[in-house]
Amino acid sequence: MPGTWLTGEHPGARTRADDPGLRQWRAVLLGLTGPDGSGSSGGGSLDELESLAATDGIGVADRMVQVRDRPDPATYFGSGKVRELAELVETRHADVVIADGELTPAQVRGLEDGTGVRVVDRTGLILDIFAEHARSSEGKAQVELAQLAYELPRLRGHGREMSRIGGGRMAGGAGVGVRGRGEMRLEIQRRHLRRRMRTLREQVRRTARRREVTRRRRTRDRVPSVAITGYTNAGKSALLNRLAGADAEVADVLFATLDPLVRQVRTPDGLTYTLTDTVGFVRRLPHQLVDAFRSTLEEVTQADLALHVVDASSPQATEHIATVRGVLRDIGAQGVPELLVLNKADRAEPEHMAVLRRDHPGAVVVSARTGEGLDDLRGALRDRLEAPSPYPRTGRPAETEGSS
Ligand SMILES: Nc1nc2c(ncn2[C@@H]2O[C@H](COP(=O)(O)OP(=O)(O)OP(=O)(O)O)[C@@H](O)[C@H]2O)c(=O)[nH]1
Ligand SMILES: [Mg+2]
Numbered sequence: 001m002p003g004t005w006l007t008g009e010h011p012g013a014r015t016r017a018d019d020p021g022l023r024q025w026r027a028v029l030l031g032l033t034g035p036d037g038s039g040s041s042g043g044g045s046l047d048e049l050e051s052l053a054a055t056d057g058i059g060v061a062d063r064m065v066q067v068r069d070r071p072d073p074a075t076y077f078g079s080g081k082v083r084e085l086a087e088l089v090e091t092r093h094a095d096v097v098i099a100d101g102e103l104t105p106a107q108v109r110g111l112e113d114g115t116g117v118r119v120v121d122r123t124g125l126i127l128d129i130f131a132e133h134a135r136s137s138e139g140k141a142q143v144e145l146a147q148l149a150y151e152l153p154r155l156r157g158h159g160r161e162m163s164r165i166g167g168g169r170m171a172g173g174a175g176v177g178v179r180g181r182g183e184m185r186l187e188i189q190r191r192h193l194r195r196r197m198r199t200l201r202e203q204v205r206r207t208a209r210r211r212e213v214t215r216r217r218r219t220r221d222r223v224p225s226v227a228i229t230g231y232t233n234a235g236k237s238a239l240l241n242r243l244a245g246a247d248a249e250v251a252d253v254l255f256a257t258l259d260p261l262v263r264q265v266r267t268p269d270g271l272t273y274t275l276t277d278t279v280g281f282v283r284r285l286p287h288q289l290v291d292a293f294r295s296t297l298e299e300v301t302q303a304d305l306a307l308h309v310v311d312a313s314s315p316q317a318t319e320h321i322a323t324v325r326g327v328l329r330d331i332g333a334q335g336v337p338e339l340l341v342l343n344k345a346d347r348a349e350p351e352h353m354a355v356l357r358r359d360h361p362g363a364v365v366v367s368a369r370t371g372e373g374l375d376d377l378r379g380a381l382r383d384r385l386e387a388p389s390p391y392p393r394t395g396r397p398a399e400t401e402g403s404s
Helices: 045-055 079-091 105-115 122-133 137-153 180-219 237-245 287-290 294-302 317-330 350-359 374-386 397-402
Strands: 025-033 058-067 096-099 120-122 225-230 261-266 272-275 306-310 340-345
Touching: 025 045, 025 079, 045 122, 058 261, 079 105, 079 306, 096 105, 105 120, 105 137, 120 122, 122 137, 122 237, 122 287, 137 287, 180 225, 180 294, 180 340, 225 237, 225 294, 225 317, 225 350, 237 261, 237 272, 237 340, 237 374, 261 294, 261 374, 287 294, 306 317, 317 340, 317 350, 340 350, 340 374
Parallel strands: 025 058, 025 096, 096 120, 225 272, 225 306, 306 340
Antiparallel strands: 261 272
């Protein structure tokens, strides 16, 4: 079962209605590729969408990929293809259709009317996962903010009567839905969402300010800080646990960690530094999430060193590195020195590892699972943190930019 947000309850609802009586949801994944094989669904994108679905408790019944220049504005796939899709949904007993791209509200409507099941896009799916994984009040507020930003332009003013979810196939677990009719009702809903968003934004700002104070104190005490960053599921939390003897949640799902977790590490030879575990990145991270999680993501802009953890066993490792560096640039962390860590050495293909080492000569090879390479990593951390900084500690560019 995906989170209740996806199952059609009011967008503000964030807790999963766990009902063991319900069978697992099954999805048909939709991808688009350009005529030349390019496009958003190339390069393992549908595989990643499948992992995202699995993380959200949704199994994959089938995939459908269409070759076309650009999505159809009304139905994404074009009406002929949508009829085929409807048949596939019927024969494969799918409960939901998940599009790899971003759908406009009109396309969602077109696809839902054509297939009779709930339709979500990649962004909606990622938001649902974040909603499931948020633990702290800050995390929950950030996710809700992102959900509302996503929901606002998609309000329909009438319910999802066309959708089977919350009515037809799904027994129980029926969402209340957004059920009013007419423009008046729609306007009231919009106003309500906007008001809620203002409250949440204020809440997120307050927490960010508190964190800022703690961070400043550490800077004043000259404790260097290391932010662990990387693609989701790379092993960031596992590595934090190894280095800091902490008990961060390690799980084989995407976005297990949403809240920044700070641990102080003291090495036997007397070096003290803080290690922060943060939210992982993914290709095409929804902008609503980047906006809402800005203060969390910005932890790394304030760090002395970014420990960029890579799952070296993933065939997409090179692409992941590029994605992470792209997001770091987007949030203004390009000035933070990076130490690249090629993790999961225990299960990486030796040839693949050799290529990664060749392309990234400064990287440290480790396995958070077996402990291999951890001494090298500790050594590299010591070298990087003890090396005299080119800037006086209080005047680093990242800091003057970041503090508002
Ligand atoms: N084989 C192997 N598995 C690892 C290694 N490091 C982590 N894992 C596994 O990879 C999965 C993800 O690890 P996490 O530490 O939760 O990854 P993360 O980067 O914190 O992920 P998110 O918080 O979800 O973004 C877990 O199943 C870990 O057990 C490693 O060195 N080798
Ligand atoms: Mg984690």
